[in-house]
Amino acid sequence: QKEVEQNSGPLSVPEGAIASLNCTYSDRGSQSFFWYRQYSGKSPELIMSIYSNGDKEDGRFTAQLNKASQYVSLLIRDSQPSDSATYLCAALMNRDDKIIFGKGTRLHILP
Amino acid sequence: DVKVTQSSRYLVKRTGEKVFLECVQDMDHENMFWYRQDPGLGLRLIYFSYDVKMKEKGDIPEGYSVSREKKERFSLILESASTNQTSMYLCASSLPRDFSSYEQYFGPGTRLTVT
Numbered sequence: 001q002k003e004v005e006q007n008s009g010p011l012s013v014p015e016g017a018i019a020s021l022n023c024t025y026s027d028r029g030s031q032s033f034f035w036y037r038q039y040s041g042k043s044p045e046l047i048m049s050i051y052s053n054g055d056k057e058d059g060r061f062t063a064q065l066n067k068a069s070q071y072v073s074l075l076i077r078d079s080q081p082s083d084s085a086t087y088l089c090a091a092l093m094n095r096d097d098k099i100i101f102g103k104g105t106r107l108h109i110l111p
Numbered sequence: 112d113v114k115v116t117q118s119s120r121y122l123v124k125r126t127g128e129k130v131f132l133e134c135v136q137d138m139d140h141e142n143m144f145w146y147r148q149d150p151g152l153g154l155r156l157i158y159f160s161y162d163v164k165m166k167e168k169g170d171i172p173e174g175y176s177v178s179r180e181k182k183e184r185f186s187l188i189l190e191s192a193s194t195n196q197t198s199m200y201l202c203a204s205s206l207p208r209d210f211s212s213y214e215q216y217f218g219p220g221t222r223l224t225v226t
Contacts (some may be wrong), residue, residue: 032213043201043217044154089152092213098169099215103153 003027004091006102014110019076019104021087028070029094035063035074036088038104044088079109101108114138115218117202122223130189132221134202143185144204144215145169145177147198154201160185161207192225199223 003026013019025033032051036044050056050063050072062075072091076083086104093100118133132145144159146169156169158177166177174196178186185204191198199222203215 003140034214036217046214046216049214090215097214098156098159101154105153 003019003093004089004102005098006089006105008103009106010108011105012108012110013079015079017083017111018080019079019107021074021076021089021107023072023073023074023089023102024068025065025072025091025100027091027093027095028067030091030096031039032092033063033072034090034092035061035072036090036101037083038086038088039087047087048061066082066093081109081111083107113215115202115204115216117200117218117221119221121218122221122226124192124223126190126193126225128189128192128225130192130223130225132187132189132200132202134185134187134204134218135181135183135203136185136204136216136218137183138204138216139182140204140216141182141207142215143179144203144205145175145185145187146201146203147171147196148201148220149198159188192223194225197225 034049035047038044048063050065057064060077064073088104089102115136145157146154160179176188201220202218205215
């Protein structure tokens with residue numbers, strides 16, 4: 001069973017719409033979750049972290065966490081072409097303190 | 112802002128060479144990590160370190176070693192480079208887990224090609 005799973009995409013979203021990125025994780029004891037954005041040829045850049053159930057908003061980005069369903073999501077409002085990138089979901093494993101990354105979802109914003 | 116720097120953006124080495132990849136962070140972070148990233152395989156942890164002179168194996172340590180003589184510097188060593196070590200190598204740092212934030216910050220990466 002994959003520990004952090006994401007749909008690889010590509011996910012195509014029209015400019016100005018809401019992009020919804022999803023992630024599931026296997027370690028029920030995981031407490032901390034992270035979203036990274038990675039442009040082609042560049043390194044991952046932290047967008048948001050979330051630790052509690054519910055929503056966390058930062059500008060156009062909203063992270064959502066549902067620990068009962070072992071599900072994390074990232075919403076991007078008013079999507080811009082500059083949001084086109086691969087988005088990595090990561091979870092801190094409770095059992096060994098390692099952060100496990102999903103393989104990422106490619107997002108393409110259509111002008 | 113956290114700054115993580117890596118010694119080279121691009122590196123070309125020959126099979127059998129000893130290769131050193133250097134990583135420096137300026138935020139006094141205790142934890143440092145080395146990953147490699149390959150298409151279809153995602154980010155894989157090679158080694159990490161929680162303190163000076165401490166190191167722990169990650170998921171794919173074979174063919175690699177590390178050195179952490181100073182808090183700000185974490186080096187990855189390829190003892191005898193092979194073509195299957197051609198990859199993007201990423202260094203990251205973070206605060207310890209007992210802080211509320213355990214976010215990892217990445218350097219720009221080193222794209223290593225072994226011929």
